[in-house]
Amino acid sequence: MHGLISSGGRQAVELITVNAVSLEKTARRVGGNARDWVAANGFCGDPGTFCALPDAKGQCRAVFVGVANDDDVYALSNLPYNLAAGDYRLATGIGVALDPLRAALGWGMGAYRFARYRKSMRDAANLAVDAGTLRAVSPLLDGIACVRDLVNTPTQDMGPAQLTQDVAALARRHRAKFREWAGPALLKANFPTIHAVGRGSHRPPRLAELTWGRANDPHLVLVGKGVCFDTGGLDLKTADGMRWMKKDMGGAAHAIALAGLVMQAKLPVRLTLLIPAVENAVAGNAMRPGEVITTRAGHTVEVDNTDAEGRLILCDALAYGAEQKPALMIDFATLTGAARVALGPDLPALFGNRDASADEVVAAGHAVADPLWRLPLWRPYRKMLDSHLADFANAGPSRHAGAITAALYLERFVPDDIDWLHLDTYAWNDSDRPGRPRGGEAMGLRAVFAVLQQRFG
Numbered sequence: 001m002h003g004l005i006s007s008g009g010r011q012a013v014e015l016i017t018v019n020a021v022s023l024e025k026t027a028r029r030v031g032g033n034a035r036d037w038v039a040a041n042g043f044c045g046d047p048g049t050f051c052a053l054p055d056a057k058g059q060c061r062a063v064f065v066g067v068a069n070d071d072d073v074y075a076l077s078n079l080p081y082n083l084a085a086g087d088y089r090l091a092t093g094i095g096v097a098l099d100p101l102r103a104a105l106g107w108g109m110g111a112y113r114f115a116r117y118r119k120s121m122r123d124a125a126n127l128a129v130d131a132g133t134l135r136a137v138s139p140l141l142d143g144i145a146c147v148r149d150l151v152n153t154p155t156q157d158m159g160p161a162q163l164t165q166d167v168a169a170l171a172r173r174h175r176a177k178f179r180e181w182a183g184p185a186l187l188k189a190n191f192p193t194i195h196a197v198g199r200g201s202h203r204p205p206r207l208a209e210l211t212w213g214r215a216n217d218p219h220l221v222l223v224g225k226g227v228c229f230d231t232g233g234l235d236l237k238t239a240d241g242m243r244w245m246k247k248d249m250g251g252a253a254h255a256i257a258l259a260g261l262v263m264q265a266k267l268p269v270r271l272t273l274l275i276p277a278v279e280n281a282v283a284g285n286a287m288r289p290g291e292v293i294t295t296r297a298g299h300t301v302e303v304d305n306t307d308a309e310g311r312l313i314l315c316d317a318l319a320y321g322a323e324q325k326p327a328l329m330i331d332f333a334t335l336t337g338a339a340r341v342a343l344g345p346d347l348p349a350l351f352g353n354r355d356a357s358a359d360e361v362v363a364a365g366h367a368v369a370d371p372l373w374r375l376p377l378w379r380p381y382r383k384m385l386d387s388h389l390a391d392f393a394n395a396g397p398s399r400h401a402g403a404i405t406a407a408l409y410l411e412r413f414v415p416d417d418i419d420w421l422h423l424d425t426y427a428w429n430d431s432d433r434p435g436r437p438r439g440g441e442a443m444g445l446r447a448v449f450a451v452l453q454q455r456f457g
C-alpha cells in the first residue's frame with residue numbers, strides 16, 4: 001500500500017545514493033560503464049535526480065540517486081512514480097549512507113495517491129526494507145495516509161455523520177468504546193456551542209467520543225476540530241476563501257490518526273478522543289453575529305464573527321475533556337489564517353501552557369523531521385477579545401495576533417492544572433512536491449506521536 005515491501009529473499013535493483021562530491025569515486029567503484037554512462041546522461045548527483053545504469057543486456061542493474069544529505073526524509077520521495085515499476089533496495093557500503101527509517105518513510109510518503117475518484121495511472125515502485133524498518137514505518141504511513149484521505153475527501157462524502165462514522169470504525173478496529181451526540185441531543189448533554197455552529201446545516205452537528213485503555217493508566221485527551229465545510233456562516237467567506245474549506249476538518253483528521261497510532265502501539269494510556277463535527281452553513285436558523293452563547297464551561301461568549309467558529313466547537317469539547325482531569329490534553333485545528341501568515345504553510349503553530357511540554361514537541365519535531373514553531377500565549381492580548389455584554393467574544397476588531405488570540409480563547413476553557421498543547425495546523429499542501437502531494441497533509445502528527453512514545457511508552 002505504501003510502496004514498501006519486505007526484503008526477505010527478494011531480488012531488487014540497488015539504489016546507490018550519491019552527491020556531487022561522492023559521484024566520481026562511487027562510479028569508479030561500481031565499475032563497468034558507470035562513469036561513462038553518468039557523464040553521457042549529464043548526471044551530476046544533484047538532489048532529486050537519478051540515473052539508471054544498464055547492464056550488457058540493457059536491463060537496469062542499479063540506479064544512481066542524487067541526495068542532499070544523509071538525513072533528508074524526502075531524499076527518495078520522487079522515485080516511486082518516476083522509476084520503472086519494480087522492486088528496489090538501498091545499496092549498503094557504497095555511496096552516501098541514508099538513515100533507513102527516514103528513507104523508507106520518505107519513499108512511502110512519495111508513494112501515496114488519493115485514488116477514491118480517479119485511479120492512479122500506474123502502481124508505485126516498491127522499496128524493499130528489512131522487517132524492523134517495515135514494522136516501524138508502516139504505522140506512521142498509515143497515520144499520514146489517514147489524514148490525507150480524510151482531508152482530501154470532498155464534503156458530500158465527508159459530512160459530520162461520515163466523519164464520526166470514521167471514529168466509530170476506528171473504535172471497532174481497536175475494541176474501544178464509542179458514543180456520539182447529534183442534533184438536539186447536544187443541547188440536552190450541554191454542548192451548546194457545538195450545536196450553535198452546526199444548527200444551520202441540513203446535516204446535524206455531532207460530537208463523537210472514543211475511549212480506550214485501562215482506567216489506572218495516565219489519561220490522554222485528544223481533540224480535533226471537525227468543521228466539514230466552512231462557508232463562514234452569515235459572515236460569509238469569499239469564493240476564493242471558501243474553495244478549499246472541505247479541509248477545515250483537518251484537525252479532526254490529525255486527532256483521529258494520532259488516536260490510531262496510540263492504540264496500534266498499545267501505549268499505556270487511558271485515551272479519550274473527542275471530535276466535534278459540524279458544517280458551518282448559511283440558513284435562516286444559522287448562528288448570527290452578536291448572539292451570546294453560554295458555553296459548557298459556563299462562560300458567556302459573544303459571537304463577534306461567525307467565521308471564527310472552530311474555536312466555538314473546540315471550547316465545549318475542551319471543557320468536557322478537562323472535566324475528566326487528564327494528565328495531558330492536546331487539540332489539533334485548522335484554526336487561523338493568521339498562523340499561515342506568520343509561519344507559512346509548512347510550519348504548524350504550537351501553543352502550550354507548560355514550557356517543558358511545548359519544548360518537548362519542538363525538539364521531537366526536529367528529531368523526526370516534522371517541524372513546528374512555538375508561538376506565545378501572550379495573555380495581555382486577551383483584551384482583544386473583550387465584550388461589553390458577555391464574558392468575552394470569540395473574535396475582535398483587530399487583525400493583529402490572530403493565531404495567538406484564538407489560542408487564548410481556547411485557553412480559557414483549560415484549567416491551569418491541566419497540561420495542554422494546541423496545534424494550529426494548515427493540513428494542506430498547495431502544490432506538488434516530492435513526498436508532499438497537493439492536497440491534505442499530516443503536519444505535526446509524527447512529532448506529537450514521538451512525544452507520546454517518549455512520555456508514555
